[in-house]
Amino acid sequence: MVEIKAVGVVGSGQMGSGIAQLAAVHGLKVWLLDSDPEALSRAKTFIAGNVRRMISKGHISQANGDNALSLLSYTTNLEDFQDADIVIEAIVESEDVKKNLFRQLDRIVKPSGILASNTSSISITRIASATSRPPQVIGMHFMNPPPIMKLVEIVRGADTSDETFLATKALAERFKKTVICSQDFAGFIVNRILMPMINEAFHALYTGVATKEDIDAGMKLGTNHPMGPLELADFIGLDVCLSVMKILHAGLGDTKYLPCPLLIQYIDAGRLGRKHGIGVYDYRDAAKQAQPSARL
Template sequence: MAEIKSVAVIGAGQMGSGIAQLAVTHGLDVWLLDTDSHALSRATASISSSVQRLVSKSQISKEVGADAMRRLRCTSNLEDLHSADIIIEAILESEDIKKKLFSDLDRIAKSSAILASNTSSISITRLASATQRPSQVIGMHFMNPPPLMKLVEIIRGADTSEETYTMTKSLADRFGKITVYSQDYAGFIVNRILMPMINEAFHTLYTGVATKEDIDMGMKLGTNHPMGPLELADFIGLDICLSIMNVLHKGLGDPKYVPCPLLVQYVDSGRLGRKRGIGVYNYSRSPKSSPRL
């Protein structure tokens, strides 16, 4: 079984840059791709800052830190990824967009390359159907932020080979992650459980059971969660939460997965959470302040 030595990451947002950071700090050569040159600049600065912070805390040596940044290369040209041993996409959570990307990658990547998706809910089998190498397509779902969160969900499609699974798990192990394995069903493990909880928190707010502050405080102190479900939804992005709920509803067909109308309304109005400065809470003033609901 070949060893993974080079990694390509597509998408220079928080997830993609975090995955790229993990790879370079663990001795792998990385291509980070994004069509937005500004996103690549931001990602490079963020990775460099994070690496320097690790050095200052003596979590990695100066030599490892310097080597990590030498291993990082950025591009907007898909063709540059042709030599990567594994390509991990961390782009928009849209099945159509991901399938188009996987079709393009299938044409560009070397024949032995693994094509992995960081999707949080979309069928790996359907993504693999866009390629001529379904045995080499797999889900590798990192938690946010990837450098800090210990978990990686691994999802095999209908045709994912044992070798592909073993190599992907070995990569996660190299990153120091704990892996769980999920069958290829909508939402996998984490979001199959988490998103209905967030959706129910929106229903609790929508029907006036309690204020957003009391809902979050109740769950934080009552269940020992680090943040409440509404605050967490803002952190994840309300558009992403809505997308996953739609995938769950479509994929499983149960009305319990219908998105709360309030969640839909927030997304329709552009209140997407922290990344937009406003979601359930208003972050333009302070993390806990909010416009009137």
């Protein structure tokens, strides 16, 4: 089985930064890459703040925190991934964009390296087809935010090898995560169930069944969900929700996966959720914009 000592992460947004932080805190050398130097600078500040909070709350020692920060490198150059044992992609949820990245990684990363995607819905088999190493391509879907959420969903493509699967599973378990395993069907496990629920919440709002507040309160208090579905959609990003619903509809061919017109309308209006300050709810009051990922 491949021994993973060095990790590359592509994308310095909330998911990529969180994955990089996890790997460093657990003693692995990490390169975090983004094409935008300003985004990398923000990620560096974000991760450092999270690690300091972990130290102050006694989750890790000062020495472990300092070591984690020393293990992190920030780069805009894919060539720095040459020696990575695994590269985890956490970029935009677009099959074409991911395939293009995997083609480049296939050329750069050493032959034994694993290429993993944090995709929440796109076929691993199709992503792997862009490379010369389908047996070493796998889905490693972290939940948001990665440092806090306890689950990793591992997805095997049609050609993913047992060795790749076992090495990826061992890495997730090193991160103290519970692993669930999905076959390569649209939406996998979590989003196959979650996104239709969110879409139905939009239908309930669209058809006037109830207010957004009552829909969310009903699911939080009636089914013990930590967030209501509309609040959760804002947290995930309405554009991401729409992308996943389109993938479910295309991949499974059932009209029940058609995106709600209201969801589409919100996106057309630029209401993408927390990240844009407004979605189903309005977050433009700075006091409402505290991110759960910053509270460790």
